[in-house]
Amino acid sequence: MQKQQTVEAGVAMMKVLESWGVKHVYGYPGGSISSTLHALEVEKENITYVQVRHEQVGALAAVGHAKATGKIGVTFGSAGPGAVNLLNGLYDAKEDNVPVLAIVGQVPRSNMNYDYFQEFPETPMFSDVADYNRVVMTPESLPYVVDKAIREAYKNNGVSVVVIPNDIGFVEIEDVPFSSAQLTDEKAAPQPEATDEEVKHLLDMIKDAKRPVFHVGSGIKDNQDKLQKLAEKLQIPVVITGLAKGKVDDHFEGNMGTSNRAASKAADEVFGTADLVIALGANFPFANLVYRTHEFKFVQIDNDKSKFGRHHYLDFSIWSDSGKFLDKALELSEQQPESAYYQAAKEDMKDWRAYLDSLMNKTEGAPEYEEVYREINRIAEDDALFSVDVGDNIINSFRFLDMKRGQKMTISALFATMGYGLPGAIAAQFAYPERQVFNIAGDGAFSMVMQDLLTLNKYNLPVINVITSNQYLSFIKSEQDDLTMNNFGIDIKDAKFKDIAEAMGVHGIEVNDAKELPAAFDEAVATTKAGKPVLIDVNITGKRGIPVEELQFKMEDGKLVEYISDGYQLAHGSRTMDEFFAEYDASELKPFTYYLDKYGVKF
Numbered sequence: 001m002q003k004q005q006t007v008e009a010g011v012a013m014m015k016v017l018e019s020w021g022v023k024h025v026y027g028y029p030g031g032s033i034s035s036t037l038h039a040l041e042v043e044k045e046n047i048t049y050v051q052v053r054h055e056q057v058g059a060l061a062a063v064g065h066a067k068a069t070g071k072i073g074v075t076f077g078s079a080g081p082g083a084v085n086l087l088n089g090l091y092d093a094k095e096d097n098v099p100v101l102a103i104v105g106q107v108p109r110s111n112m113n114y115d116y117f118q119e120f121p122e123t124p125m126f127s128d129v130a131d132y133n134r135v136v137m138t139p140e141s142l143p144y145v146v147d148k149a150i151r152e153a154y155k156n157n158g159v160s161v162v163v164i165p166n167d168i169g170f171v172e173i174e175d176v177p178f179s180s181a182q183l184t185d186e187k188a189a190p191q192p193e194a195t196d197e198e199v200k201h202l203l204d205m206i207k208d209a210k211r212p213v214f215h216v217g218s219g220i221k222d223n224q225d226k227l228q229k230l231a232e233k234l235q236i237p238v239v240i241t242g243l244a245k246g247k248v249d250d251h252f253e254g255n256m257g258t259s260n261r262a263a264s265k266a267a268d269e270v271f272g273t274a275d276l277v278i279a280l281g282a283n284f285p286f287a288n289l290v291y292r293t294h295e296f297k298f299v300q301i302d303n304d305k306s307k308f309g310r311h312h313y314l315d316f317s318i319w320s321d322s323g324k325f326l327d328k329a330l331e332l333s334e335q336q337p338e339s340a341y342y343q344a345a346k347e348d349m350k351d352w353r354a355y356l357d358s359l360m361n362k363t364e365g366a367p368e369y370e371e372v373y374r375e376i377n378r379i380a381e382d383d384a385l386f387s388v389d390v391g392d393n394i395i396n397s398f399r400f401l402d403m404k405r406g407q408k409m410t411i412s413a414l415f416a417t418m419g420y421g422l423p424g425a426i427a428a429q430f431a432y433p434e435r436q437v438f439n440i441a442g443d444g445a446f447s448m449v450m451q452d453l454l455t456l457n458k459y460n461l462p463v464i465n466v467i468t469s470n471q472y473l474s475f476i477k478s479e480q481d482d483l484t485m486n487n488f489g490i491d492i493k494d495a496k497f498k499d500i501a502e503a504m505g506v507h508g509i510e511v512n513d514a515k516e517l518p519a520a521f522d523e524a525v526a527t528t529k530a531g532k533p534v535l536i537d538v539n540i541t542g543k544r545g546i547p548v549e550e551l552q553f554k555m556e557d558g559k560l561v562e563y564i565s566d567g568y569q570l571a572h573g574s575r576t577m578d579e580f581f582a583e584y585d586a587s588e589l590k591p592f593t594y595y596l597d598k599y600g601v602k603f
């Protein structure tokens with residue numbers, strides 16, 4: 001009988017990863033993951049091991065890869081501390097629904113259950129974050145379990161964990177076709193489709209409503225043109241969730257932007273006055289605040305039935321893929337006459353955009369975040385990728401990043417873990433070496449992961465790091481300010497990030513005056529064009545952006561009144577709308593009620 005070919009189990013696992021199109025694996029070594037490291041060395045021509053400097057960065061980079069590409073991200077860590085460090089990134093994948101595989105080391109089987117060095121039972125720890133969570137028991141099953149883990153991660157849009165006792169990866173096993181990747185052709189899984197009756201019922205509800213609004217999430221996928229057509233046809237303003245930023249054109253005048261705190265004024269005002277909210281593929285973590293401020297009818301359209309009713313009681317629901325719903329709605333609907341509410345909403349948004357533009361124009365004095373965004377917009381290429389860290393930069397990116405269709409922004413949205421920016425940028429640059437990549441981060445978030453500037457240096461990744469430093473956790477400061485408490489625990493020591501960057505082999509630039517900004521950003525472009533990473537540390541002021549979420553509505557003597565929330569007045573003293581706007585250099589902004597009156601919208 002002919003002797004079977006053999007392969008090391010760890011190498012067989014790598015071949016499975018390769019068959020699924022995995023090109024990069026992010027991680028950090030440890031004794032208990034050596035067989036996986038060995039397999040990565042054997043397969044180094046086909047798969048790149050990216051050595052990050054902290055397992056949390058590796059896990060977040062895997063998440064960043066999945067967010068930027070839609071394909072599975074892969075990370076690894078050793079038993080014990082390495083495994084624990086992965087958790088942060090894995091929770092981010094779970095919360096934002098992206099496929100990630102974590103390969104976790106374990107001590108050799110002969111030492112398991114003897115309270116061996118760094119050994120602990122890892123399965124319970126990952127049981128909440130992972131949908132698929134297995135310990136490999138035999139060398140022969142290693143490639144199978146990894147193949148299954150990838151399939152599960154894609155199916156669940158979530159996390160799979162495979163724990164591998166270290167000895168297993170070194171064992172020679174029969175070399176047979178392990179991967180099922182070839183069985184997963186590019187054909188999309190069948191998607192649920194709205195019926196004619198369902199769409200007709202919704203169109204009747206829209207006819208009965210006076211102030212309908214679409215709330216659109218990342219479930220819109222690449223259907224923005226259809227959405228815009230429908231919004232215009234039915235005269236309905238569109239509010240988006242954070243994950244839909246860039247998926248609905250910033251320049252579409254019916255796009256009101258994001259809502260709640262990280263919001264545009266128009267989005268919050270439209271939500272505050274709507275009588276019908278139609279959520280389309282939207283996950284909204286602030287539903288408990290925003291959806292409960294007044295009575296409205298609520299319709300949810302989602303391709304996942306398990307998501308129905310999670311944000312608001314349902315008046316109606318449609319189980320459908322967003323594209324299929326939009327096709328049917330376009331087919332079955334008629335062009336509506338100009339709606340006064342839609343006109344008022346669009347003008348309110350135009351007003352808001354003009355305000356944002358005016359803020360970005362300052363050219364001297366202490367730099368503010370607005371001018372930083374003006375410069376980012378100026379140098380950003382048409383297909384730039386933005387990895388934005390948690391904090392005020394989320395609010396500011398939603399407001400000031402003027403995204404073009406070919407650009408993409410990724411964030412840690414629901415889990416909102418500080419330190420996402422740099423790992424997300426590392427992964428984006430590896431996935432798209434030809435594209436311009438930004439890491440936009442505050443001083444707090446950046447200093448949680450800044451050791452990985454070394455990774456940019458090691459792999460010559462020409463990422464543009466924009467660090468906004470104000471020696472405060474400003475996002476938290478605003479929350480403390482609104483609670484009438486003293487600011488405590490949120491001042492952070494200033495650091496010379498320019499020098500830190502230089503010491504780690506990354507070109508550093510520091511900006512202390514707005515007039516230095518254009519030259520600094522030009523220098524950043526020149527540096528990255530030469531293939532080198534760069535960091536611009538801008539020492540911004542602690543100025544707070546206008547908290548539009550404080551704008552509220554009530555009926556008084558049969559008339560709609562817009563006012564500043566009681567909570568804000570309690571914390572900051574009572575003020576009129578005019579005083580509130582003046583506080584934030586926004587005297588030219590008009591309340592939404594002005595436009596509602598102008599267009600004769602009745603309540």
Ligand SMILES: CC(=O)OP(=O)(O)O
Nearest residue numbers: 391392442473474475
């Ligand atoms: C978390 C936080 O408050 O960060 P920033 O200072 O960037 O707003």
